[in-house]
Amino acid sequence: MRSWCLAAIAAALADVLIFVILDRAGLSLEPAQALAFAAALLAALGVLQNFACEHRWTTLCFVVALAYPLRAGVLSLLAAQGSPLVAIVPAALAGALTLLLGGRVIAAGTRRQDFAIAVPLAVIYLLVLRLVYLGQIELAPQEAYYWNYAQHLDIGYLDHPPLVAWLIAATFALGDGEFFVRLPAVFSWAVMLAFAIAYAQDMAGRGNALRTALLAATLPFCFGIGVMVTPDAPLAAAWAAALFFLQRALLGESRVAWLGAGLAIGIGMLAKYSMVLVPAAAFVFMLVDARSRRSLLSVWAWGGVLIALLVFSPVIVWNLQHDWASFAFQGSRRLAARAPQFSLPEFLAAALLLLTPLGVLALWRLWRPRGDMSATFQATPANDQRNLLTGRRRLFMLVFTLLPLLVFAVSSLRAETKFHWTGPIWLAILPVLAATMTRPGLGEGRLDRLLARGWVPLLQALMLVYAYGLFYYPVWGLAGLRAHHDYLEMGWRDLRRQVQGIEEAVLLETGRRPAVVGLDRHNTADEMAFYDPRGDGARDTASRHLFFNENAVMYEFWFPRSAFAGRDLIAVSGWRGNLEDPRLLATATRLGPVQALTARKGGVAVATYHARVVYGYRPAPLP
Template identity: 25%
Template sequence: MLPKRLLPLLLALLKFASGYLLASRAYELHRDEYLYLNYGRHLAWGYLEVPPLTALQSWLTMALGGHWFWVKLWPILWGSVTVYLVVRLAQRVGGNWFAGALAGIGYIVSAYARLNFLFQPNSFEVLAFTGAVYALVRHLQTSQPGYLYALGMMLGLGALNKYTTFFFVGALLAALLLTPQRRLLLAPHWWGAAALALLLWLPNMLWQLTHGVPFLHHMALLKESQLVHVSAADFWKDQLLMCFPAVWIWVPGLLALLLYQPFGKYRAVGFLYLAGLLILTVLDGKSYYALGYYPMLLAFGAVWLEQQLVRFRWAAVVRPLLLAAPVLVILPMLPFLFTLYPPAHMQRIGPQYQSLGILRWEDGQNHPLPQDYADMVGWQELADKTWQAYQNLPDSTRQFTLIKCDNYGQAGAINYYNRHRPLPAAHSFNGSYLFWFPPRPVQPFRHLMLIGEGNPSELTPHFRTFQKVGEITNPYARELGTTIYLGTDPSTALLDRVYQEHHAALAEWQGPE
C-alpha cells in the first residue's frame, strides 16, 4: 500500500507529465496567450481584461526566454497542485487510497485537461477556489485560525488573478449563512482573514479606481457581445458535459454534502456549489466560469463512494472498474482534450465528431479544426512575414515604422515571435493594448504597417505608396487571409485620425481625461 502522502504526489506528477507529453508541437500558442505574455512587458497593478497576477507569470516566463515550455509551465503547474489538493482533501475527510485515486483521476480526465494547458487565468482560478475550500474544511476540522488566514490568502490571490473570485466570495458567504457554520462570520480571525484578502487585492482595487473602473466597461462589453448568447439551459447542460467522465463522482459528492449525515459539518461546501452556480446563472456567466466549483465535489464524492463500497460484496471488482471508467469514457475524445494530433490528422478524423458540434465555430459553420485549435496556428507565419516586410524597408527610415494590428492576437504573436529581433513593437486598439499605444513621435512615422485592417480603396490616397506585402495562407488558421499592408509616408490627416481614434477608444474604458 502506498504511503498516504505519496498518492497525491504521484497523481500530481501524472498530471504534470501528461500536460507536456500529450501536446503536439505542430500547434503554436493560443491567441489569448500572446496577449497575456505581452503583460510581462508592461507590468502594472491592473489590465483591462484581468488583474495583475498573470502579468507576473508572464514577466517570469519572458525572463526565462519565453520558450513554449515556460509558457505552458504555469497552467500545467497550477493544475498539478490542484490535483494534489483534491486528493489530500479526499484523504482529510476520511478517504483512503481508492477515494484519493478516484478523485484525482476524475479531475485529470475532465475539462481541466484542456483548461490546464492554456496560459490563461483560469487554471489559477480553479486552484484558488480549491485551496480556499481545502482551508475551510481544515478549519472546520481543527478550529485552527491559521487555516482561516490560508483561506483569506487564497481569496486575495484569487482576486489578483480573476474578478470571478468575487462571485465565489458571495457564494461562500451565502453558504455559511445557510448553515450552522455561520458562527465563523463572527470570529475575530475570520475578519482578520478578510482583511488579509482585501490587503492583497488592494493595489488592484486602487488601480481600478484610478483608471475609471474599466472592469465595469469590460463586463458591459461581455454582456453585449458574448454573455447575451448564454442561456440558462445551455449553461446547465454544459455543467454535465464539462465533467461528464466524472459525473458519477461529483454528483454523489454534491448529494452527500447536502444529505449524508457524516458530512454534516461540511454542508456549507455543498451550498457553496449551489450558490455559486445560481449566481453564475443569474449573471449569464459562461459555462467554464463554474469549473472552480467541481474539484471539491470530486473529493467528497470519491469518499462517499469508497464508504458505500465497504459494505458491497463485489467491492474488489467494482473499485478497479470505477477507476478505469472515467479514463475509458474519455479515450474517444482525447484528440479534443489535448492537442495530440497535428491539424491534417485532425481534419481527417473530424467528420466522425461533427454531430457533436465540436467543429462548429462562432459563425455557426463547421470547419476542419475546433475553433480554439485554429486559434493556435498561423501566428508564426504572420510574425515572420511582418519581419520580412520590415527588413525590406530602407535602412534610413526603417526605425520610423508603426505596426498597427486589428486585434490583440495579431499584435501579441508578432511581438512574441520577433522578441529576439530588432522589430518595433506591434500595437492595437484591442484590449489592454490601448494602454501601450506609443505617443505621437516628434519625427513623423515614415511607414505604417497595417495587419488585418488594410482597406486599399480608402487608404491609398493617404500614402505615397500603399501595397499588400503579406498574407496568412495556413489553411487551418482562424486568421486565414489576414493581410499585411505597408504604406509609405502616411499623411498628417491619417495620423491625426489614428490618434483621435485611440483617444476615443481609451476614453470608453476610463472616461474622458
C-alpha cells in the same frame, strides 16, 4: 515483473534498430517512427507470449496507446534540436518505460479497486506529457495576449487582474519560448492538485484523496488549466487552496485556517474576479450553519478578510488610478456592451462537458442522498465516505457548489457565457465524485453501481483524447492528415516570418523600420508580437485602435495613437476588407498594395492573411 522488464528492453532495442534502418533507407521521420514503434510492440509481445487473459488485454492496449504519443513527443522534441538518430534513443526509452510501468499496474490487478499504484503513475504520465509537448505547440492568441501582459508589467490591467502576467514574467526570466510561457499553468495545476488531495483527505479519508487526485488530473477543466496559460490556471489553484482552508476553518473549527483562507482568496482575486464567489459562499454557509455563525464575530475570520484585502490591494490601487476601468469593464460595461443574450443552454452544455455525464449523476447523488442517513452531523470516522452525504460536510459542498453555479446560471439568462467559467466550482464536490468510483462508495443502489463501473473507462478515454487530440495531432498529424485549427495551430510563426519580409523591404525602401498593427481586437497583434523574429514585438506591435474607434483592450493603454505619428505601419488582417477600409486612407500619407500571405504549418496551408503598408501614419481625431 521480470517478464515485463524483458519486454521493455526488447521493445527499446527493436525501436532503435528499426528506426535506424528506416532512416538510412531514406524514409521520412513520421512513417519511420510509426513503423519502428510497431516493431517495438511486436518485440514486446513476443516476450509476453504467455501473457494470460486474466491479466486484462484491454489494459495492455491502453498502456500501449499511451506509450506511443509520449515516445513520439520525446522524439519530435529532441529531433528539432539535433539528429533524429540520437533522439530516437531517449524516445525509445520513454516508450519502453511507459510499457514497463503499465505492466506494473497490470500485474497488480484492479479487481480490489486498489488505485494506489495506478493513480500516481497516471498523474506522473500526464505531467510528463505536458512537459514534453508544451514547447512544441504554438501559443493560442489568448496566451500570447497574457505574454504581452508580462512584457508590460503592471499592478493591474483592463480585462483581468495581474497574477497571470506576474507568473509568466517569473518563468520567462528562466528562458524564452512557448514552454516557459506555459510553465505557470503546469505549476498552477500541481498546486491545485495538491490542495484538492488535502481537501479530499480531510473530507473523506486517504482512499478518497487518492481517487480525487485522479479526477483532478483528468477531468476536462482540471486537465485544461495545466495546458494553456490563462487566469483560470492560478484561479483554480487558489480556489482549491481556499476550499481546503475554509473547510478546516468552518468544519474543523481551526482558527489559524482563516488566515490561510484569506491568503488563498486574495491570491485568487489577483487571478480572476470570479474568486469573490468563494468568500460569498463562505458567508452564506456561516448564515445557514448554526455552528459556524459564531465565526461572523471571530477575530481570526476578520483577520483572513484583512489579509485577502491586502493581497488584492494592488488591483484596487490600479483601478483607483484608472477611473475604476477594470471593475467597470468586468461589471457594468460588460453587461451594457451588447444586447441581452440568452445563453442558458450553452451554460448547461458547458457544465455537462466539464463535469462529464457521470459527474452530473454524482452531483445528483449529493443533492438527493438515499437511505436513512441523518440530516445532522455524524461523528463517524473521517475515512467513511458516506459521511459526505450527511450533515455539515454535505451542506459545505452544496453551498460552495450551488451558490457560484447559481450566479453564473442567472447571468446566462441575459449575457454570454463561456464554457470554462464554471470549472473551479466543481472542485468542491470532487470527494463525492471520487467516492462513486468504488463500490460500495456512497451506497449499493443501481446508480452507485453504474458510477462505479463507468468512471475508470471514462477517465481512460479522456487520457487518450488528451494525448492524441491535444498533443500528438498538432505536432505530428494523424496518418498524414494535418488540418490545423485556425486559432490554436494556424501557422503564426510562418505568417510573422512573411510579415518580417515586408518589414525589411520597407526598411530598405525608406530607411525607417515600420511597426506592425493587427486589425482585429487583439489576436493578430498578440501573435505578431510574440513571434517577432527580432524579439522586440511587444514594444512595436499595436492593434486596430490606431485606425478604427473599436475596442482593443490593453493595447489602447500600451500604445496611444500619438506614439506612432509619422511612422510607417504594416497593417495585417485575416479579412481583406479591413485593408481597403477608407479609415486607413484617412490616416496615411500613402498606402502600399494589399498583399496576400498564406500561413503554413507543417507544410500545410492553414489560413490566408493580408498585409498592407501604411506610409506616414497620421492619427485621425476620435469621433
